[in-house]
Amino acid sequence: MEDKRIAVAAIVIDESSAVSEVNKVLHEYSDIIIGRMGIPYRDRGISLISVALDASPDSISSLTGRLGRIGGVSVKAAISKK
Numbered sequence: 001m002e003d004k005r006i007a008v009a010a011i012v013i014d015e016s017s018a019v020s021e022v023n024k025v026l027h028e029y030s031d032i033i034i035g036r037m038g039i040p041y042r043d044r045g046i047s048l049i050s051v052a053l054d055a056s057p058d059s060i061s062s063l064t065g066r067l068g069r070i071g072g073v074s075v076k077a078a079i080s081k082k
Helices: 016-028 057-068
Strands: 005-013 033-041 046-055 073-079
Touching: 005 016, 005 057, 016 046, 016 057, 046 057, 057 073
Parallel strands: none
Antiparallel strands: 005 046, 005 073, 033 046
16 A cells, blocks of 8 residues: 655645536545635636645645646645655
């Protein structure tokens, strides 16, 4: 079994129509989510979400990959080395 890592995923949502799909995916991965902070930036019409994770690198990649395939969504993850 792979070691777990701590990570943070930064999610930028440029299209409001994508918000419900992002939330659906995050709910599916709720068992690896430590915490979440969302900021709707109404002046620019975007939403920013940061998600703290405790999971294997494969699970982190799976989550970010699914989010990245949603139209109007950009996502990047920073993963601890240990």
